[in-house]
Amino acid sequence: MTAVLGDLLWAPTVPPATEAGTGAGTNPLRETDALQEAQLLDLRWHALSSTLGLLFELRTAMQFDVGTAAVLMVRGARECAWDASPAQSPLTAWNVVGSEPSRAAGSFGMTLSFYPRAGLRLAGESAEFYVVDVPGLGDTPPDYVEAASDISNLGQRLPSWASPFSPLWSASLHG
Numbered sequence: 277m278t279a280v281l282g283d284l285l286w287a288p289t290v291p292p293a294t295e296a297g298t299g300a301g302t303n304p305l306r307e308t309d310a311l312q313e314a315q316l317l318d319l320r321w322h323a324l325s326s327t328l329g330l331l332f333e334l335r336t337a338m339q340f341d342v343g344t345a346a347v348l349m350v351r352g353a354r355e356c357a358w359d360a361s362p363a364q365s366p367l368t369a370w371n372v373v374g375s376e377p378s379r380a381a382g383s384f385g386m387t388l389s390f391y392p393r394a395g396l397r398l399a400g401e402s403a404e405f406y407v408v409d410v411p412g413l414g415d416t417p418p419d420y421v422e423a424a425s426d427i428s429n430l431g432q433r434l435p436s437w438a439s440p441f442s443p444l445w446s447a448s449l450h451g
Contacts, residue, residue, distance in 0.1 A: 282437035284347050284406060285322040285329050302339045304348070304375055305384070305405050305449045311375040313338045314346065315417065316390065317434060321356060328353045328398055331435060333417050334407065336371070343407040343444050345435035350384065352401025360394035367420040367427075370394060377403075384449050402450040408441040 304310035315333035322329060328350040334343045374389035385399040418433045435441075 278440045280437065281331065281345070281347055281408070281435065281439050281441055284349055285320060285327050286325060303405070303447045305377055305403050305447050308376050309374055310339050311337065311372040311388070314372045316370040316372065318437065320437065321353070325351070326353050327351050328356050328400065331437065333435060335413070335415065335417050340407060344410045344413045345408050345439070345441070347406045347408065349404040350398050350400035351403070353399070354383070355397060355399035357397040358394070361392055364392065365421065366424045368392065369420055379449065402448065404446060404448040406443060407445040408443055410435045410439045410441050
């Protein structure tokens with residue numbers, strides 16, 4: 277059976293790789309603004325396992341030379357707060373303009389800022405970040421203005437939780 281991105285909600289399925297020499301970019305679990313220009317596509321709250329999963333489009337990201345998508349998992353989730361202006365169109369590219377990870381005794385947190393104006397705060401016991409390649413995606417994400425008139429093919433041009441993937445790089449922080 278082929279693993280899909282949604283499988284990561286249940287448990288880590290990819291062993292963390294070493295950070296040095298990966299070519300994947302900076303580590304957003306440790307470095308401020310490592311997620312600049314990535315697009316937040318989806319956020320899942322998996323209540324059964326107390327896990328938050330964020331799915332990012334990486335083809336627009338400034339800090340990553342490899343991968344088409346990324347997944348941030350926050351396990352032992354304690355906080356998830358979203359604040360946004362009303363969307364101006366049916367489909368919105370939530371572009372990361374700032375990301376600030378934080379660590380305290382036994383916990384991980386992150387604050388994300390987006391364009392258009394939005395913010396997201398996350399907190400939990402531990403975190404994992406996966407850079408992956410989703411087969412069959414082109415070099416650029418779709419134009420959401422054009423896609424809004426015919427969303428039937430949009431799912432084939434974006435990463436989703438049902439997408440099969442090849443792991444390229446991962447990192448983790450445990451509280």
